[in-house]
Amino acid sequence: MAGSIDQWPEIGDPLSMRALAAAGFGGGHLREPADSPSSEWWCKAVAMPAAADQPLKVRAEPWVSYDGPVISILEVDLGLPWPSNRGRSPIRLGDLPVDRCGMVLGDARALDSFIGLNGDSVDGLADVTYWGKYADDAHVRFGGERTPQYGGQGRYGRLDLPLRDAHEFADRIRSWGPCTGLMVSVDAHSHFHLLDRAGQVHPLLAGQIEIDECQVLRLGWDPGDHSMRHRGERAWNQVYAVTLEQADTTTLLRWTIPTEAEESDQTEN
Structure with a gap:
C-alpha cells in the first residue's frame, strides 16, 4: 500500500526484515500491529520470494468502472517453480484493501528507502501545478x-x-488578484510523487521509477471507483484475496478484485 510504505520503520522492523522473515516460510501477509487484528490505517503488504536473475512479469486484467479502466486481476510471475509439495490448489496468503494512494510492487530492500507522500525531494526539485x-x-x-x-x-x-x-513561483500565483477558486500545489520530488507522475499517462495509472537500482511499479486507482466501491477499506471489509497459484511450471502471485457485476452476483447468492 503506497500510502504507508515509509511508515514501516516507525512502527517496528523495517519492511525488508519483515519480508525476509516471511520469505523463509514461502511468503506471507505482513501487517501492523503484528500481535492483534489488522486495523484500517496500519501498514499492510504481501511479501514473496522471487527470482533475482530476471525482471518480474506483471499482467493486469482490467474492466471499465465509473470513470475508466481499473484492475480486476493483478498477476505477478515470480519466476520460481511451483513447489511439488504444495499440491495444485491456490494458496491464500491474505488480503489487501485498495489503497486510495495506490499500490506498489517492488523489492522490499529498495522500498526501505522509499520517500512517501509528504517526504523531502530526492533530487532537490519540485513540480508546481x-x-x-x-x-x-x-x-x-x-x-x-x-x-x-x-x-x-x-x-x-x-x-x-x-x-x-x-x-517562489507558487507564491506569485497565490498572491495574484482573483485567487478565489484558483488552486496551486507544490509537489516535491518524493518517490511517491515521481511514481504518481510517471503513471499519469497510463490508462491504469501505472508508472515506474528506479529506487536503489531496483525498478518499482506503482498502480494508481480511479478516484470514482475507490469512493464508490473501496472506500472504508478494511474497516468496511473492502479487502480482496491475494493468492499463490500454479501456471504451468511457474508460480503466480494473484490479487483478485471482483468487478461490480461479480460483487452483485455474490450479494444475490
Whole structure:
C-alpha cells in the first residue's frame, strides 16, 4: 500500500526484515500491529520470494468502472517453480484493501528507502501545478504547460524546478488578484510523487521509477471507483484475496478484485 510504505520503520522492523522473515516460510501477509487484528490505517503488504536473475512479469486484467479502466486481476510471475509439495490448489496468503494512494510492487530492500507522500525531494526539485476557476487567466499571466494526463488535458504547471524556484513561483500565483477558486500545489520530488507522475499517462495509472537500482511499479486507482466501491477499506471489509497459484511450471502471485457485476452476483447468492 503506497500510502504507508515509509511508515514501516516507525512502527517496528523495517519492511525488508519483515519480508525476509516471511520469505523463509514461502511468503506471507505482513501487517501492523503484528500481535492483534489488522486495523484500517496500519501498514499492510504481501511479501514473496522471487527470482533475482530476471525482471518480474506483471499482467493486469482490467474492466471499465465509473470513470475508466481499473484492475480486476493483478498477476505477478515470480519466476520460481511451483513447489511439488504444495499440491495444485491456490494458496491464500491474505488480503489487501485498495489503497486510495495506490499500490506498489517492488523489492522490499529498495522500498526501505522509499520517500512517501509528504517526504523531502530526492533530487532537490519540485513540480508546481495550478487549476481551477481562473486557471486560464493565470496561464496567460504566469505561463507554464499542460501536464501530461491520460485521456485528457492535465493541470497547468511547471515541472522539475529547483525547490526554491518552485515555491517562489507558487507564491506569485497565490498572491495574484482573483485567487478565489484558483488552486496551486507544490509537489516535491518524493518517490511517491515521481511514481504518481510517471503513471499519469497510463490508462491504469501505472508508472515506474528506479529506487536503489531496483525498478518499482506503482498502480494508481480511479478516484470514482475507490469512493464508490473501496472506500472504508478494511474497516468496511473492502479487502480482496491475494493468492499463490500454479501456471504451468511457474508460480503466480494473484490479487483478485471482483468487478461490480461479480460483487452483485455474490450479494444475490
